[in-house]
Every structure is written in C-alpha cells, then in structure tokens.
Amino acid sequence: MNTTRPNTPSTSPGVPLPNGPILTASNLVKYFYEPEKFQVLKDISFEVRRGEFLALVGKSGSGKSTLLYVLSTMDTEYQGNLAINGNTLTGQSQNALAAFRNQHIGFVFQFHYLLPEFTVLENVMIPALKMRRLSRQEIETKAYGHLSTLGLQDQALKLASKLSGGQQQRVAIARALINDPSIIMGDEPTGNLDSKNSQLVFDIFRDIVAAGHQTIIAVTHDEDFAANCDRVLELSDGRLLK
Amino acid sequence: MKLPINYQIAATYLTSKVKQTIVAVLGVTFGISMYVFMNSFMSGVNVAQNRLAFSTLAHVRIYNDRPVDRSDIVSRVFPPGTIANIRNGKVIKYTDGIKNSREIIRYLKAQPLVSVVTPEVNISVFFKNAGNKVNGTLSGVDVAGEDQLFNSAEFMVQGSWKELAYRPDGIFVGIELAKSLSLKVDDNLNILTADGVSHTYKVIGIFQTNLSSVDKAKAYLSIAATRQLLAENQDYVTDIQINAVDFKKANELVNILAPVIPYKVESWSMANKQLEAGSNLRDIIAVAVSLTILIVAGFGIYNIMNMTINEKIREIAILKAMGFAGKDIRKIFLTMGIVIGLIGGFVGMGLGFIVSDLVNHVPFNVAGLATLPMSYDPEDYILAFSFGLITTFVAGYFPSRKASKIDPVNIIRG
DSSP states (O other): OTTOOOOOOSSOOSOOOSSSOSEEEEEEEEEEOSSSOEEEEEEEEEEEOTTOEEEEEEOTTSSHHHHHHHHTTSOOOOEEEEEETTEEOTTOOHHHHHHHHHHHEEEEOSSOOOOTTSBHHHHHHHHHHHHTOSOHHHHHHHHHHHHHHTTOGGGTTSBGGGSOHHHHHHHHHHHHHTTOOSEEEEESTTTTSOHHHHHHHHHHHHHHHHTSSOEEEEEOOOHHHHHTSSEEEEEETTEEOO | OOSOHHHHHHHHHHHHTHHHHHHHHHHHHHHHHHHHHHHHHHHHHHHHHHHHHTTTOOSEEEEOOOOOOOTTHHHHHSOTTOOOOOOSOOOOOOOOSOTTHHHHHHHHHTOTTEEEEEEEEEEEEEEEETTEEEEEEEEEEOHHHHHHHHOGGGGEEESOTTHHHHOTTEEEEEHHHHHHTTOOTTOEEEEEETTSOEEEEEEEEEEOOSOHHHHHHEEEEEHHHHHHHHTOOTTOOSEEEEEESSGGGHHHHHHHHTTTSSSEEEEHHHHOHHHHHHHHHHHHHHHHHHHHHHHHHHHHHHHHHHHHHHHTHHHHHHHHHTTOOHHHHHHHHHHHHHHHHHHHHHHHHHHHHHHHHHHHTSBOOSTTOSBOOOOOOHHHHHHHHHHHHHHHHHHHHHHHHHHHTOOHHHHHHO
C-alpha cells in the first residue's frame, strides 16, 4: 500500500496565474479575547509560491494553527491583508468566502472529519456536488479516479465510518482534491496516524506537489514531515522566525 | 440520488437515524390527527345540535309583536308638570296576526336567500281530557310547508303527517302531552281557547321531537281548521316561519327583511342566544385543544432538531470548511423539518380520519342520536395540515438558524 503513488492529475487546476505568489499574507495581526486579551499573531507577512510544499511549525501555543485558520478564510477576525490567487479575501462576506473555499481550498484535518453517514464515494463527491461545475456522472468518475490513485477504489461504497484511520485520512485527501483546489491546507494531517500511514500521507502530498499545479500548506509538529518539505516557516510567540 | 446536494444530505440524515425521524413524525402525526378529530367531533356535535334545535325553530320568524308600551302618553304631549288623572290605562292592540300575509309570503318566496316559507297560526289553549287540563300551544300549520321546513314527518311516532291535511277534525299531540292526558290515537281531545271557544278533535297521530318543552305542550292542527276554530278569515296568520339557504345567513336575511316588513322579524340567534353561544364556545374549545396539541408537537420537533444539530455540530463545521454557506446549512435542516412535517401531516390526516370514523361508530342513544356525531369536512383536514406545516416550519427554523451560525473554526480546533 505504501508504494502507491498518485499519478499526475488528469485535469488542470482553475485558472493558473503564470507568475506571482499563490498566497500573500501582509501584516497579519490577531488577538484572542478569551479568557483575556492576548496577541496571538504579531505582524506576520509572507508569500507562498505556486507549487510549493510549505510546513508551518512551532511549539504548542505559538499560533501556527491560528495562522492556518486565518489563511484558510474560515477565521475572519484579524487585521492585515490576505490574498489568494490574486483575490483579496480580507473583508469579503462569509458566503463569498464559503464559495471561494469550495473552489480554491482543500482541507485535510488531524482527524479525518468525514461524514460518517455517507459512503466513501459520497464523502469525496460532496464538495464537487456543492460546486456544481460538473455533472454528477463526471464527478463520480473523477472521485473514483482519486480513490483508485489512493488505493481505495474497493472501499468506495462502504460507509466512511467503517474504514481504518489511515484509510479515512486518505479519503479526506481525496475529498480535498476533488475540486482541483489551488491550495491544500493541512492541520496536523499526520498527527493522528502511525508512522507507516504518516509516510504514506506525506508521499501523497509530495506527489501532488510534484504535479506542479497545487500548493500545500501544512501545520505539523512532526519533525520528519517538516524536514522533507520545500520550506519551513517557524512561529514562536506569534512571530515568524525564518 | 438525483437531488441537489443539500437535499441529499437532508435525506441521508433523515434516513440514517430512522427511529429518531419516526419519533419526530409521530409528534406531528399525533398533533394533526387530534386536530382533525377534535374539529370533526366538535362540528359534528354542532351539526347535531343545530339539527335538533332547528327541528322546532325556524331560521327566521315573523310575528306581530305586542305594541309598544305607551301608557305614559300624557307626558309626551303635554309639558312636564302637567297634572293628569288616568286610571287603568290600556294599550290597545289594533291588529291581531299578520295582515296581508299572502302578499308578504309571495314577497318572501322571491328572496334569493330564502329557501322555505310556511305560515302558522299559533294560539295558547287548554288541552282537556275529562278532568285533566294542560295548557299549551296549538299550532295550525300548512301541512306541506311545515314538513319542508322542520321535517315534521320524521318525528311522527304514530300516524302519518300528511293525514293532517285531509282531516279537519284530526289533531297531532306531543308524546309527553299524550301521556299526561292519557291519550291514545283515536281518543277525543277537547280544546279550550282563550276566548272561551271549546271544540273536540280526534287524536290521529303522536309526535316526538326530543325537545321536552315541545313534546309536553304542543299540538298540531291544519291551518284551515285552526282558522275555523278562531273564526278568522282565510289569510289569518300569526307567524311566518322562514328557512334561509344557510342558517348562518339568518341575520343577513333579517337585515334585508326588517326594513320592508312592518312586523317583528327575528332570527334564531336573536331569539336563542344560548344556542349561538354554545356553538361558538365549542368551536373555541376545539381550536384551543388542538392548537395546544400542535404546539406540544412543535416543541417535540424543536427538541429533536436541536439534538440532531448538536450531534452533527462537527459535521456542520466540516461542511462549512468545504464551502457550504450558512444558507446551505439552514436549507439542509429546514428541509428535514419540512419533510417531517409533510409526512406527519399526511399520516396525521389519515389517522385523524380513522379515529373520527371509529368514534362515529360509538353508540350514543340520546336525543334521537344513534352514535356520536361526527362531521367530515375537508376544510378541517386542510387547516390541520397547514397548521402542522407551519408548526414544523417554525420548529425547524430556529434550530436551523442556529446551525447556520456555527463558527467552523471553534468547532474544528476544539
């Protein structure tokens, strides 16, 4: 299983901008107000290149997850400016951001967070069914494509809750890929997996990046994982070290 | 599987926890079936009550009321302080009965709101059989018209209603009256009028209306025989009884007739406020009880929806992370509420019908009824269904709004 390698994705992603960074964060500042006012992000600015495999590391409480959720557009209570793919996202409405996430961002969380009442195939298809750019038949074909790349084609019609942890995380990756997002964000994507499955997930990420169209930003405290990324950003007390 | 994704998710949530869904559906079903049953029963009771009441009561009655009291006529004409000495002042009634009754009846029959008109001659009499005397009302009736208006023939226990028309010597008596005077069919009954005229008739029938005030003190003669008894002319009428096309339109009809007809025009509800009050109170009770049931069912749905949303709070956050907007989430949970309402509504209407039909077969031998009364009015069913839908919509709306406001970051980060 751990020798499985995803092939080059057959479909091209969105509208690629030939030059320029895929993600630009400028002067991000964020406070927590509970239990007391606390500055968790302090003037963070950086860019991410298209096709880069970036790791966000830092000690617990350094603000790395908080930064990821700001970048993900889910957390909108920050100061500064965020642009992805040339679109300024700061100040946009929740509905517009939801539509943007649907199209441009794929998520892989520490826990798989699949919908347990749906089959594996349905879980993978849901973001694409939401986007409604392709017909159901095309989406299904595409979902099968991703599942077989990840070695899960035999599990497609099982309920998501019946799979093992490693399998579920791979289903979550297939789900993140279904809309050909420009960026895939991972919050400790290997944090809950054994070393064999961690390696497997890392290899999948590597192959995704190798295809050249998609960018990965992953929060991790796994040193091996970080060491093998293209670039590592380290946070400490809300500041960027490197 | 061809549904848009929001509906597909709603469908999956509904079918993956079938027991919970069934409990929610049953809540609505129960509310709606009770609503249907209560209203059918209450309007059945009202219909039975009205049928009973209108067996002796016309929708509108025209009669010659007593003249206005004018015994203080002196003070109207002379300045105050005038000393007058009038002893034993009398108010003289110039006419008895309704003048020109033929013209009035012809006019009434031309009214579009009027369905039946029948003239009556009603007088107070003593019924005498040997030593026994009972006072009561003698009603001289147009035999065919009276039957059209009150279905009088239905109430005959002995004898045939139509016979009255051919027997100027025949009289029908109420069943209680017959008992108290020990009368049987073919016995003689002596009538004594207020003017002192005495006449003997032959009992040719006995009726029972189930209204004891009527059964105890009423007898029927043909209208011609009554006129003869009173030595009155061929147009003499004391009351004109009218049925409107709908008893609820009686007051409307009174408003049309009262300005035109120079006699007292009175609707059933003016004369019998208690009937109208009873009917309205029953309606209010029915609505109050069934609304209470629906509200309780609504809270049940609200609870179940809230529970479902709390259970799925993490999945809602995931859906939002994947790009579902607040309105999509709201649509998912509102759809669940509405589907529960629709299923519960349809099953509830069916169950309501079954319960109504069962209760309609319960024997109830009182006042001429055989079983408990029940009406089957589509309006009740439609109202119950709409109330049920509104309740589930409201009960589903608030939890779904809460779900749409869930902040994914807080949930996912834990």
